[in-house]
Amino acid sequence: MPKYMLIMRATDESFANFANIDFALMLDAMGKFNDELIRAGVLLAAEGLDDANDGVVVDFTGETPVVTDGPYGETKELFNGYYILDVASKEEAVEWAKRAPYTAGSKTEIRRVPSIDEFPQDNPWIQKERAWREQTGQL
Secondary structure, X not given: OOEEEEEEEOOHHHHHHHHOOOHHHHHHHHHHHHHHHHHHOOEEEEEEOOOHHHOEEEEOOXXXXXXXXXXXXXXXXXXXXXXXXXXXXXXXXXXXHHHOOOOOOOXXXXXXXXXXXXXXXXXXXXXXXXXXXXXXXXX
16 A cells, blocks of 8 residues: 655644643544554554754755754744555545644645655665665565
């Protein structure tokens, strides 16, 4: 089955709404959603991310990379977590995303994750990656 990444995007509105939610209630709601994904057998990975203000950006627009503190861009450009689901179709990924317990103003971007099988198998770098994935139990 294809894999899809659900990228959780926060907005100013969702940040404001999140501030008014009891953390224990939020954990309970997310825990129930995660449990549904696990029981359905579609969850491959899921992680939240730390505050974007604590991150760094490596910018490659010049001749040499430049490292700066803080988020990449405006709040509307940031994401704060992701899920990787193994589902039959984009439509199924959409249905799971619609069930997520997010605050008003939140957005989820859904993108397919290409399989290594879709790349030229005679390429030596693809062969090395395939060997690594087999060694680590990913294939």
